Amino acid sequence: MHFEVPKVKMHSLREFLQHYLMIVLSILTALGLEQWIEHAHHRHAAExxxxxxxxxxxxxxxxxxDAIQTDEKKLAPLTAIQQAVADDVKKGLPDAEVNRHIRELSxxxxxxINWPAFNTQAWDVAVANQSATWIDVSRLHRYAAAYAALRDAASWTSHNATLALDAPRMVDLQTRINLGKDVDPVEFLSVLQQMINSSKGTVGYLRETSVPIKAALANTEK
Structure with missing residues (x-):
């Protein structure tokens, strides 16, 4: 910011003070206007x-x-077949009879298992252009917690969602059943339990992930 001080002759102390105050007020006004413009820019960027x-x-x-609803819907048949086959085994039915029931329910x-894409582009942009620093602190903390949960969920679904599932055994059983071959009922129930646990674990994790997101979206008018 540059000011060109006018060159005038001072005839009295009073004139000097008036001229000095005029310069000071001009500087303060310019600084205030600049700060107001910057504040307005920050506010609009934050909004x-x-x-x-x-x-x-x-x-x-x-x-x-939506993913939770879909997973729960697809989980119901697995739970039903588990209950039916477990009842057969507990009754002591012959393996051949149990396998017949398994094929009927195959x-x-x-x-x-379904989960969404955990998008973070808007947050990444806000951090990159520093507009996030101008958002209200309490709201910013809620946003940060929500996106931290999204990143954790993305990592979990990529590496841990099916960690307890023996996928090769599951495929082997599915192949044998589809070909009409008998399978070991207890092994079948073991793999089935892995499938159910993986599905339930995903639903539970998604529910936990939604909590900080709901908190971040609450009272957004503030």
Missing amino acids: YASAQINAELGSTLQDIQ GKFALS
Whole structure:
């Protein structure tokens, strides 16, 4: 910021003080205007970033809820076949009879676990262009917690969601059943329990992930 001080002759102390005060007021006014413009820019940038983040989190939350509903729907047949075969085994039915029942229910013996894409683009942009630093602190903390949960969920689904599942055994059993071959009922129940646990674990993790997202979206008008 540059000011060109006018060159005038001072005829009295009063004129000097008036001229001095005029310069000071001009500088303060310019500085105040500059700060106001900068503050307005920051406020608009924070509002835009918040709107983008809210939209992204809202969409992700809906996708999580849809995935939970889908997983629970697909989990029900697995639970039903587990109950039926477990009852046969507890009754002491011959393996051949149990296998007949397994083949009748083989259409339910399928694992399908769903989870959404855990998008973080809006947050990444806000951090990169520093508009996140101008968002209200309490709201910023909620956003940070929500996106930390999303990153944890993305890592979990990539590496741990099916960690307890013996996929080769599952495929082997599915192949034998589809070919009409007998399987060991206890082994079948063991793999089936792995499938159920993996599905339930995913649903539970998705529910936990949705909690900080809901908190971040609550009272967004503040």
